[in-house]
Amino acid sequence: MNEFVETLLEMKWHEPKSSYDVVIIGGGGHGLATAYYLATQHGITNVAVIEANYIGSGNSGRNTTIIRANYGIPESVRFYQHSLELYAGLEDETGCWIMHATKGLLWIAHTETGMRAERARAMINTACGAETHVVGPQEIKQICPQIDLTGNGRYPVLGASYHVGAATARHDRVVWAYAQGAMQRGVTVLQHTKVTGLIRAGERVVGVETDRGPIWAGIVMSAVGGNVTKIAAHADVRLPVRTHALQAFVTNAYAPGFSGIISDSELSCYVSQTPRGQMLIGAEFEPQPSYSMQSTFNSLASCAKKITNCLPFLRDLRVLRQWTGICDVSADFSPIMGFTGVDGFVISTGWGTWGFKGIPAGGEQMAQLIATGRTPDLIAPFALDRFARDHAMADLGSAGTR
Amino acid sequence: MSNRRIVVDGQPVTYSDGDSVATAILRGGEHPKYGGTLCLGGDCPNCSADVDGVPYVRTCQTPATPGLVVRRHPSTGNPSFPNVVQADITKTPLSDAVGVTRTEVDVVVIGAGASGTAAAAEARSTGHGVLVLDARDGNEVVAIYGGPTVIVRQPTGMAHIHAHQVIVATGAAELQPVCPGNNLRGIITARAAEQLHASGVSLPDAVAVGYLPADVPCIAVAGQIVRIEGNEHGSVTAVVTVDTDGTQTTTACSTLIVGLGFAPRDLLARMSFGLPVTVVGPAAEKFALPPCPTAGTVCPCSGVEVEDLEGVWARGFHELELVKRASLCGTGTCQGSVCGPHLQAFVAERSGSTPELFTARPASRQITLAEAAADTFTDVFRYSPLHDEHLALGAQMDRFGGWWRPWNYGDHTVEYWAVREAVSLGDVSTLGKLVVTGPDAVEFLERLYPTTVADIKPGRSRYVLLLNERGHLIDDGMICRETETRFVLTFTSGGAANAEMWLRDWAETWAMHVHILDRTMSLAAINVTGPLADELLQRVGLAEPPKFLQHRHTEVAGIACHVMRLSFTGEASFELHHAADQSVELWRALMAAGRDLGIKPHGLQALFGLRLEKGHVIVGMDTELDSTPRRLDMDWAVKMDKPFFLGQSALARTATLPDHRRLFGFTMPGAAPIEGSPIWSAGNIVGHVASSFNSPLMGHAVMLGWLKHTPFPEQVQIDGRTASITDLPFYDSEGRRARA
Amino acid sequence: MLALNTLRGIRVVAAPHVLDATLWPTHVAALRIAPDDIFAIEATEADAAGVAAADPHSIIVDEHGFVGCWLDHQQLEHITRHIEWHAPLHRPALVQGYVAGVPAKIWLTNERSLLLCAGPYAADLMERVA
Known part of the structure; x- marks a missing residue:
């Protein structure tokens, strides 16, 4: 037996009913976390989570597992810092082992203007509760002894912002922890059930059509990843979202020896070592919109090239597996959470490359919104109508990153 | 031959011609990974070792060569990171040691077995160029990507093969036993036995279960394997089999040869969904699954036991993907090649239907990051024609907007004062510079910019914003009108490439009769700025410099320039746009002429403050x-009262x-x-x-x-x-x- | 080591049919960068007088922004190792794309070939194909 075989969880699958108080489309992290917090914080358990494949089969099971809050605008820093803190308490709260480890994240810069961005990031992060320092080359070397500060002679490391609280957790296990917690309290999770439409009564959304028949709902939430524009279109909601592929790869497993998370702002690549010992390496999303999950050699080659500039020891590591997820990227790169303008239909989308880190806070806040009928302050800036109001939550310094 | 030696865990090991590293190790009486069934066909992880500093190399696929240094992975835990000598900043960067060949061919056939040979012959008979790749000939196919592009690892480097069609004829892999004792040393598949015997490796006390290897001396034992017994050294001592009537038999042996059946070797086939890839022969066959495993190691890569699968199933993980993710079965080096059929059999028995195996992902054979990145290059840095001048003046260079630019020349405050009180030069070669002409040029620019364009007189210029449809600023710059129908536009250094696309897209969208030429990299530009700029320019032959927001084509220091008077620094400023190959000459002439005026160049740091x-x-x-x-x-x-410009309706709203x-x-x-x-x-x-x-x-x-x-x-x-x-x-x- | 030198000529942007009909002196290599865009190496504005007459809005300017070097077959073979794409078989042909990750062009003729790129890319191109 390896030490990572799941031995704590107990999934309780319930038989489907024809009607629920809340129906959540999408059995990934966000959908299941919302169901979990509805049950644990609001006592709402007559809830179904409908998943087209198996739970966590979308981006929840394809991301690079990084948890961080070092964003560029106060609203984002506060939201993700809250999420980071919820993550830190999740094992105690659920009794599940999500392999959470606080590691610290170095976001390294190679130019004066790059350093300017990292200094700004550190200032705004720390002011909003996410401890981040500016560090110089020698401190970087202490945190990450493997680094080549010359950047292979081409990308010299001038410094970095060091986000102390950044962490990683095993993505599947986050999904399962929320699924188990929700199901234990009576939430129904329906796998392999495709939502084919939304049922309307007048303007209001009152249920979902599925390939296994209609399911009625007091309120429907979309926590869909990848095909969200199609789901929203059933409610005549247009979303400023485009879907892009994002690729990543892991190496074989090596003895522990790389304790932090290293991220390169200029080259848009990042790496951490998983608890199993694999080096997990990712890049930015592909520039052209696509639903394709086909991996490309160009992505592997260029990401391998970029990451080895400053971390030459990776050159002789072997690539085990490369894969692709698809990201719903909003017009300002920030998520879209809350009411849609259509009664009975709320949404959590536009997570781009940041969905995993937002799972606990996104779930908790959406649960509160559903339970109270009011938008919580923490996510009010991320409402869909911000685009009509011309109040983008634009965080250019963090756009396109993990 | 005395030089036919490799080093295994510090000990010399002699090999014979044609030996793989695995064969050499077995010839020496050792096991490349201490234990586990060996297939010697590249399918399983059980011969992986560190070869010449690279861990996880399948030694059965690696020819033994003189002096090769092999370190076996630790028996528990993972191998360490390779040691890397830190780069030395005083030396040139690490060169890419891995070479790449790139070829194009009609048909790639992967696998030179019977089905591959037949497929290749058929493709050739219809006049197609055919390339046959087989791991046994040193062509390890790593993955098939879109294109299709076949990525191949060869002893001399990497090959990127662009094909019109790919035929996967990779054959079948042999099943490995899943039972107690299957981690012992001395278990080999029937094919491996044939291979070793042909190489002259002794297979002492060999007992074979299942189909028999050809021409290998061994005792055949009927029935199914129940368990394998071993001694305190981890070596096989006996195999226990069971007959159809339930009788168990223990047969002593030192070598256990297993002929248990086959599974399609279809990793490449399963990663090629949607590509022009055909699968032929055993790789496409549906083989019977092995019996549902009941005990033993099912996944040797991740160390998953059958009881682990049972455990996660009992916890509610009721489908193959969830069982895989909860146990990590199939997520190691061999990507499910060994455990896949057993995992399918396990889930099939419990769920009542045979599940598809998970999607295969690159890489089917592992390559290092260096091999993946071979002959791959990232960002190109752009150098101004004045780059060496800046270095000679002591500039600290920084990259900004994709260009190397002077950040400062030692003390940005000195540079600041030169601008405010004397005269200074700035290298603005990086600015975007577009020429737009045509009968629709005015109409085109009126739509493009939120300012009025028609009233700019020839010889005059205007500062402009560039907005997108949302009314958000995407760039700024100058419009210089040259004639009724000809304009020069400037953009920011970082925005230039986007601006060119933006203009071309809209010209096409609106069907404007205009011509556009991007001169960003053809023209250099020097900004002469400061209260003494006028005087400096007069000294180098510009008798009457243009007035504020005027521009003119004229010679400066004997060099044809487009001189634009504007100001970003706050002082009188003249941008001299000129042919890139004359930039050094112009820069030196200006620096020389301004020496007694206190001329200094300024970098970005001073400019940002100014x-x-x-x-x-x-x-x-x-x-x-x-x-x-x-x-x-x-x-x-x-x-806002213009008839139309991009972003107007958004701004109105x-x-x-x-x-x-x-x-x-x-x-x-x-x-x-x-x-x-x-x-x-x-x-x-x-x-x-x-x-x-x-x-x-x-x-x-x-x-x-x-x-x-x-x-x-x-x-x-x-x-x-x-x-x-x-x-x-x-x-x-x-x-x-x-x-x- | 490649020595990339400034290529002098003119740049002509005009209606595609006008460029199609233009004849260039034999010593000029006219590189059709785009349907409406030619870089005519060793040409002068006088060589493009016909273009100016046929398309009064054409842009005809001196072009000194490219650097390049002529290659024999062996040198070309060396360069093409750094190209992921494949060149057409007909000659002469202009191909444009990444060479060792640098935006570049190759003018292929039966006798020899010209590798060229925008001046600001020269340093990286030389380093990478050295």
Whole structure:
């Protein structure tokens, strides 16, 4: 037996009913976390989570597992810092082992203007509760002894912002922890059930059509990843979202020896070592919109090239597996959470490359919104109508990153 | 031959011609991984070792060569990271040691077995060029990507093969036993036995279960394997089998040969969904699954036992993908090649239907990151023609907007004063420069820019904003009108490439009769700025320099220049646009002529401060994704009463909305705060500093900053100090110096 | 080591049919960069007088922004190792794309070939194909 075989969880699958108080489309992290917090914080358990494949089969099971809050605008820093803190308490709260480890994240810069961005990031992060320092080359070397500060002679490391609280957790296990917690309290999770439409009564959304028949709902939430524009279109909601592929790869497993998370702002690549010992390496999303999950050699080659500039020891590591997820990227790169303008239909989308880190806070806040009928302050800036109001939550310094 | 030796765990091991590393190790009586069934066909992970510093190399696929250094992975835990000698900044960068060949061919056939050979012959008979790749010939196919492109690892490097069609004829892999004792040393598949016997490796006390290897001396034992017994050294001592009637038999042996059946070797086939890839022969066959495993190691890569699968199943993980993810079965080096059929059998028995195996992902054979990145290059850095001049003047260079640019020449304050009090040169070769001509040129630019264009006279120029359809600023620059139908446009260095695409897209969308030429990299430009700029230019032959916001084609120091008078620094400024190959000559002539005027070049650091004193924004630094002219207090640059311009309808709509985002000027005694510092009011963050500068002239901090909460406070706290909103510009508010 | 030198000529942007009909002196290599865009190496504005007459809005300017070097077959073979794409078989042909990750062009003729790129890319191109 390896030490990572799941031995704590107990999934309780319930038989489907024809009607629920809340129906959540999408059995990934966000959908299941919302169901979990509805049950644990609001006592709402007559809830179904409908998943087209198996739970966590979308981006929840394809991301690079990084948890961080070092964003560029106060609203984002506060939201993700809250999420980071919820993550830190999740094992105690659920009794599940999500392999959470606080590691610290170095976001390294190679130019004066790059350093300017990292200094700004550190200032705004720390002011909003996410401890981040500016560090110089020698401190970087202490945190990450493997680094080549010359950047292979081409990308010299001038410094970095060091986000102390950044962490990683095993993505599947986050999904399962929320699924188990929700199901234990009576939430129904329906796998392999495709939502084919939304049922309307007048303007209001009152249920979902599925390939296994209609399911009625007091309120429907979309926590869909990848095909969200199609789901929203059933409610005549247009979303400023485009879907892009994002690729990543892991190496074989090596003895522990790389304790932090290293991220390169200029080259848009990042790496951490998983608890199993694999080096997990990712890049930015592909520039052209696509639903394709086909991996490309160009992505592997260029990401391998970029990451080895400053971390030459990776050159002789072997690539085990490369894969692709698809990201719903909003017009300002920030998520879209809350009411849609259509009664009975709320949404959590536009997570781009940041969905995993937002799972606990996104779930908790959406649960509160559903339970109270009011938008919580923490996510009010991320409402869909911000685009009509011309109040983008634009965080250019963090756009396109993990 | 004495040199036929490799080193295994520090000990010399002699090999014979044609041996793989695995064969050599077995010939020496050892096991490349201490234990586990060996297939010697590249399918299983059980011969992986560190070869010449690279862990996880399948030694059965690696030819033994003199002096090869092999280290077996630790028996428990993972191998360590390879040792790397740190790069030395005084030496040239690490070169890419891995070579790449690139070829194009009609048909690639993967696998030179019977089905592959037949497929290749058929393709050739129809006149196609065919390339056959087989791992046994040193062509390890790593993956098939879109194209299709076949990535191959060869002893000499990597091959990228672009094919029109790919035929996967990879055959079948042999099943490995899953039972107690299957981690012992001495278990080999029937094919491996044939291979070893043919190589002259002794297989002592060999017993075979299942189909028999050809021509290998062994005792055949009937029945199914129940368990394998071993001694304290981890070596096989006996196999226990069971007959159809339930009778168990123990047969002593040192070598157990297993012929248990086959599974399609279909990793490549399963990763090629949607590509022009055909699968033929055993790789496409549906083989019977092995019996549902009941005990033993099912996944040797991740160390998963059958009881682990049972455990996660009992916890509610009721499908193959979830069982895989909860146990990690199938997520190791062999990507499920060994455990896949057993995992399918396990799930099939419990769920009542045979599940598909998970999608295969690259890489089917592992390559190092260096091999993946071979002959791959990332960003190109652009060098101004004046790059060497800057270095000679002691510049610290920095990359900005994709170019190497002087950050400073040692002391940016000295450079600042040269601009404010004498004359200075700035290298602005990086600016975007487009020529637009045509009968529709005026109409085109009227639609493109929010300012009026028709009233710009030939020989005059105007500062312009470039907005997108949302009315958000995406770039800024100058329009210089040359004739009725010919314009020169400038853009920011970082925005130039996007601006060219933007113009071409809209010209096409609107079917404008215009011609566009991007001269960004063909022309260099030097900005001559400072109160003595005029005098300097006269010295080098420009008798009558153009007036503010005028431009002219003329010679400067004997070099043809397009001279544009404008000002970003706040002082009189002349941009001299000229042929890139004459830039050094012009720069030197200007520097020489200005020596007694106190001429100094200035870098970006000084420029950022100089322009900040004038309140000029830098797009992308001070502006944000959604910066409208109103938010930048630049409504003066927008003529809403024009018939049409890009962003007009959005601006009309948002003009009526309440807004609480605005860029302001701030001043504060003392040193400039860090750019990005939060701006506080009554204990709340109400914005942040976009740009800041210690003004040498004013002796205090000047800033551009965003306030994002209304009502906008008059006084705020930055860096623990009180700062005040101050009208822009901070310097020369009437613009006398720029016009002087 | 490649020595990339400034290529002098003119740049002509005009209606595609006008460029199609233009004849260039034999010593000029006219590189059709785009349907409406030619870089005519060793040409002068006088050589493009016909273009100016046929398309009064054409842009005809001196072009000194490219650097390049002529390659024999062996040198070309060396360069093409750094190209992921494949060149057409007909000659002469202009191919444009990444060479060792640098935006570049190759003018292929039966006798020899010209590798060229925009001047600011020269340093990286030389380093990478050295």
